[in-house]
Amino acid sequence: xxxxxxxxxxxxxxxxxxxxxxxxxxxxxxxxxxxxxxxxxxxxxxxxxxxxxxxxxxxxxxxxxxxxxxxxxxxxxxxxxxxxxxxxxxxxxxxxxxxxxxxxxxxxxxxxxxxxxxxxxxxxxxxxxxxxxxxxxxxxxxxxxxxxxxxxxxxxxxxxxxxxxxxxxxxxxxxxxxxxxxxxxxxxxxxxxxxxxxxxxxxxxxxxxxxxxxxxxxxxxxxxxxxxxxxxxxxxxxxxxxxxxxxxxxxxxxxxxxxxxxxxxxxxxxxxxxxxxxxxxxxxxxxxxxxxxxxxxxxxxxxxxxxxxxxxxxxxxxxxxxxxxxxxxxxxxxxxxxxxxxxxxxxxxxxxxxxxxxxxxxxxxxxxxxxxxxxxxxxxxxxxxxxxxxxxxxxxxxxxxxxxxxxxxxxxxxxxxxxxxxxxxx
Ligand SMILES: NC(=O)c1ccc[n+]([C@@H]2O[C@H](COP(=O)([O-])OP(=O)(O)OC[C@H]3O[C@@H](n4cnc5c(N)ncnc54)[C@H](O)[C@@H]3O)[C@@H](O)[C@H]2O)c1
Numbered sequence: 001x002x003x004x005x006x007x008x009x010x011x012x013x014x015x016x017x018x019x020x021x022x023x024x025x026x027x028x029x030x031x032x033x034x035x036x037x038x039x040x041x042x043x044x045x046x047x048x049x050x051x052x053x054x055x056x057x058x059x060x061x062x063x064x065x066x067x068x069x070x071x072x073x074x075x076x077x078x079x080x081x082x083x084x085x086x087x088x089x090x091x092x093x094x095x096x097x098x099x100x101x102x103x104x105x106x107x108x109x110x111x112x113x114x115x116x117x118x119x120x121x122x123x124x125x126x127x128x129x130x131x132x133x134x135x136x137x138x139x140x141x142x143x144x145x146x147x148x149x150x151x152x153x154x155x156x157x158x159x160x161x162x163x164x165x166x167x168x169x170x171x172x173x174x175x176x177x178x179x180x181x182x183x184x185x186x187x188x189x190x191x192x193x194x195x196x197x198x199x200x201x202x203x204x205x206x207x208x209x210x211x212x213x214x215x216x217x218x219x220x221x222x223x224x225x226x227x228x229x230x231x232x233x234x235x236x237x238x239x240x241x242x243x244x245x246x247x248x249x250x251x252x253x254x255x256x257x258x259x260x261x262x263x264x265x266x267x268x269x270x271x272x273x274x275x276x277x278x279x280x281x282x283x284x285x286x287x288x289x290x291x292x293x294x295x296x297x298x299x300x301x302x303x304x305x306x307x308x309x310x311x312x313x314x315x316x317x318x319x320x321x322x323x324x325x326x327x328x329x330x331x332x333x334x335x336x337x338x339x340x341x342x343x344x345x346x347x348x349x350x351x352x353x354x355x356x357x358x359x360x361x362x363x364x365x366x367x368x369x370x371x372x373x374x375x376x377x378x379x380x381x382x383x384x385x386x387x388x389x390x391x392x393x394x395x396x397x398x399x400x401x402x403x404x405x406x407x408x409x410x411x412x413x414x415x416x417x418x419x420x421x422x423x424x425x426x
Contacts, residue, residue, distance in 0.1 A: 011311075011312075014307075014310060014311060014331045014332070014333045015306075015307045015310070015331065017093075017096060017306055017307075017327075017328045018092060018093065018095075018096035019332070020328060020331055020332040021096050021099065021100055021328075022096075023332040024332055024335075024404065024405070024408050025042070025043070025099070025408065025412070027405055027408070028405055028408035028409045028412050029042070029412060031399065031401060031405060031409055032409050032412060032413060032416075034412065034416060038416050038419070038420075041419060042073075042412060042415060042416065042419075043099075045070050045071065045072045045073075045095055045098060045099070046071050046072060046073055046074055046079075046113075047070070047071040047145065048068070048069075048070045048071075048091075048095070049068065049069045049070075049141075049142055049145055050066065050067070050068055050091070051066070051067045051068075051069075051138065051141040051142060052064050052065070052066055052067075053065045053066075053067055053119070053134060053137045053138055053141060054137070055130065055133045055134050055137055056133060057130055058127050058129060058130055065119055065120060065121050065134055065138075066119070066120045067117065067118065067119040067120070067138045067141070067142075068089070068091055068094045068116075068117060068118050068119075069083075069094075069115065069116075069117040069142050069145060069146070069151070069153075070091075070094050070095050070098040070115060070116055070117070071098065071113065071114075071115045071145070071151055072095070072098035072099045072101065072102045072113065072114040072115060072116075073099075073102040073113035073114050073415060074113040074150075074151075075113055075415050075418040075419045075422065076105065076106060076111055076112065076113055076414070076415060076418045077105075077110075077111035077112045077113055078112055078113065078147075078148070078149055078150055078151055078152050079098070079101075079112070079113045079114060079115030079150070079151035079152070080101060080105055080112035080113065080114065080115060080151075080152050080154070080184075080356065080359070080360075081097065081098055081101035081114055081115040081116040081117070081153065081154065081156075082097075082116060082117070082153065082154045082155055082156025082157075082159070082185075083116075083117035083118060083119070083138075083153045083154070083155070083156055083159050083163070083167075084116075084117070084118045084119075084156035084157040084158060084159060085118070085119050085121050085123050085131070085134075085157070085158040085159055085163075086118070086120075086121075086122070086123075086157055086158055087120060087121065087122040088120075089118035089119065089120045093118070094116045094117065094118045095116075097116040098114050098115050098116035099114060100114065100116075100327070100349070101113075101114030101115060101116060101356070102114025102411070102415060103349050103407075103408060103411040103412070103415075104349040104353050104356055104411075105353075105356060106410070106411035106412075106414040106415050107349050107350050107353065107388060107391075107392065107407050107410055107411040107414075108350070108353040108356070108357055108384055108385070108388045109384070109387070109388065109391075109414065110356070110357060110360040110384070111360075112152070112356075112360065113415075115151050115152075115153070116156070117138075117142075117153055118156075119134060119138055121134060123158045131163070132166055135163055135166040135167060135170070136166055136170045139166070139167045139170040139171060140170060140174065143170075143171065143174055146171065146182060147171070147175075147179070147182055148179065148181035148182055148363065148366075148367060152181070152182065152183060152184060152359075152363055153167060153182075153183050153184075154183060154184045154185040154356075154359050155185040160185075161185055161186055161187045161192065162187075164183045164184070164185045164186045164187075165186055165187060165190050167182065167183050168180060168182055168183050168186060168190060168191075171183075180366040181363050181366035181367050184196075184359035184360075184362040184363055185359060185362070186362070191362070191365070191366045192362060193358055193359075193361050193362035193365055193371075193372070193377060194371070194372065194373065194374040194377050195358055195361075195374050195377035195378055195381065196355075196358045196359070196362060197231070197235070198235045198239065199354045199355050199357065199358035199377075199381060200231065200232045200235065200236075200325065200352050200354045200355035201231070201232050201233070201234070201235025201236035201237075201238070201239055201303075201325070201354070202235065202236075202239055202354055202378065202381060203351070203352065203353060203354015203355070203357065203381060203385050204232065204236040204240075204301060204303070204323055204325045204351055204352065204354065205236055205239045205240050205243060205245075206354070206381070206382050206385040206386060206389075207323060207346045207350060207351050207385055207389050208222075208224075208240065208245075208299055208301075208321065208323050208346070209243075210385075210386060210389040210390070210393075211299075211321045211323070211344055211346060211389075212321075214344075214393060215320065215321070215344060217298065217320075219243060219244040219245050220244050220246070221246075221298075222245050222246065222298045222299060223246050223248045223296075223297045223298045223299070224237075224240060224245050224246065224247045224248065224297065224298065224299040224300075224301060225247075225248060225249040225251070225292060225293065225295050225297045225299070225300050225301070225319070226247060226249070226250050226251065226301045226303060226325075227251040227292075227293060227300075227301070227302045227303060227304045227308065227326075227329075228251070228252070228302065228303035228304030228305070228325070228326065229250050229252050229268075229269075229272065229278060230303070230304070232303040232325040232326065232352065232355075233250075233301065233303030233304065233325060234269065236301055236303060236325060237250060237263075237265045238265050238266070238269070241262070241263070241264075241265040241266075242265075245299075246261075246262040247262055247263050247265055248260060248262060248263065248295070248297065249263075249287070249292050249295055249297070250263060250265075250268060250278055251289050251292045251293065251304075252277070252278050252289070252304075253289075253304070254277055254278075254279060254289075255277070255278065255279045255286055255289050256278075256286065256287050256288065256289040256292040257278050257279075257281050257283075257284040257285070257286060257287075258284055258285050258286075258287045258292070258295075259283060259284035259285070263283060263284050264283050267281075267283055268281055268283065268284075271283075293308065293309075293313075293317070294313070294316045294317060294318060295318065296318045297318065297319050297320075298319065298320050298321060299319060299320070299321045299322075299323055300317065300319035300321070300322050300323070301323045301325050302322075302324060302325060302326050302329035302330075303325030303326050304326055304329075305326055305329070306326065306327060306328035306329060307328065307329070307331055308326070308329040308330070309322070309329060309330040309331070309334045309338070310330075310331045310333070310334050311331065311333040311334055311337065313334075314330075314334035314337035314338055314341075315337055315341070317338065317341065317343060319343060320343065320344060321343070321344045321345075321346065322338065322343050322344070322345045322346065323346045323351050324345070324346060324347055324348035324351045324352065325348075325351060325352050326348065326352070327348050327352065328348060329348065330345070330348075335402070335404055338402075339402045344403070345402065345403050345404055346389070346403065347392075347403055347404040347407045347408075349407050349408070349411065350388055350389065350392055350403075350407050353385070353388065354381055354385060357381055357384050357385070358377060358381055361377055361380060361381070391410060392406050392407045392410060393406070395407075395409060395410045
């Protein structure tokens with residue numbers, strides 16, 4: 001089915017990540033002058049699988065869960081993307097996220113297309129054994145459509161390295177040999193990669209370093225505000241503080257901590273581990289979390305959720321650099337406001353691509369059967385993130401567009417070029 005182009009006009013539409021992604025696709029396709037036929041190809045998922053999975057619950061009842069796997073593109077390599085478990089998973093959402101993965105893999109120039117999967121279920125109501133049965137049956141149902149050369153899933157919302165271990169095991173049992181490269185995000189003991197946990201946060205730091213260099217700033221005088229103190233935000237905070245950045249504010253769902261002299265991130269992590277919250281931390285003052293994103297700062301790093309910067313508040317942003325650790329923290333309508341304000345945006349499909357890049361390294365290591373040390377993983381991640389940043393900024397300058405549009409144009413261009421060169425198999 002072809003995804004229709006739509007321009008968000010109401011707040012509800014502005015907040016719909018699918019419509020935001022499509023609006024950006026449209027802008028990039030128009031700027032590139034992509035012909036209608038190529039636009040149709042790039043808008044259409046290459047393959048969509050829907051499965052209805054019967055699962056025996058712990059109390060003896062049978063339940064049927066619906067699962068999806070969408071492979072948006074395999075033009076540049078196997079499909080790549082996560083599998084999420086949530087009660088509100090929809091086919092439409094999985095489709096949009098699969099396309100997003102195509103652009104993300106293309107912008108960092110790794111040899112993957114894009115895919116995404118999901119199962120409609122509420123993990124908070126399911127036991128580990130029920131989740132295992134759902135995972136194994138879902139894997140068995142999509143078995144011939146995944147594989148190291150076909151489609152390589154990974155964790156996403158409410159799935160983790162244990163889920164990946166079950167998928168790897170189920171797949172391996174069916175193909176009659178251990179095949180670790182069928183998924184990434186596995187435990188290290190089962191073919192996972194060193195450096196994967198820190199990879200997305202590390203990638204954020206690398207592109208921030210590049211932005212500082214581009215703008216003639218230095219780490220020591222750079223103030224950073226981070227929203228979200230989880231995997232991406234927490235790792236970015238830890239690594240950036242260690243590298244000399246001044247992290248002046250951490251924003252969480254229940255409050256924000258501010259320290260003009262820079263927060264001791266290791267101490268805040270320990271405090272949160274001990275108490276379950278960043279609040280009550282002695283090393284900073286508590287400020288209004290809704291106002292904290294508008295602090296006068298050099299870098300704002302949203303790493304929590306989507307739709308944080310919108311048409312309603314983008315004019316209030318005072319950061320020089322916006323590094324999008326989260327997926328979709330800025331709505332499409334806010335893009336032009338940020339552009340007009342001259343904010344240097346490092347768009348999500350570039351800024352948070354460190355995770356999928358180290359997933360690529362995991363796949364390479366599994367296929368080689370040879371595992372790299374952490375320094376090698378980090379060095380290669382740095383090389384890819386630096387090259388990708390430079391590609392995007394050079395593209396933006398060459399075409400006179402902002403960084404986000406440049407990132408989309410660059411990735412569409414790469415995928416379109418692959419399709420044209422391969423030709424259409426009749
Ligand atoms: N983990 C990865 O490798 C990765 C890769 C690419 C993109 N992302 C994206 O980054 C974002 C964060 O992912 P994560 O893996 O760090 O998740 P996470 O669950 O580990 O962390 C998210 C953090 O944000 C906090 N949070 C939630 N709502 C908030 C709010 N309203 N205000 C402030 N803080 C809030 C949570 O309490 C949590 O600490 C998501 O958009 C995700 O899709 C993650």
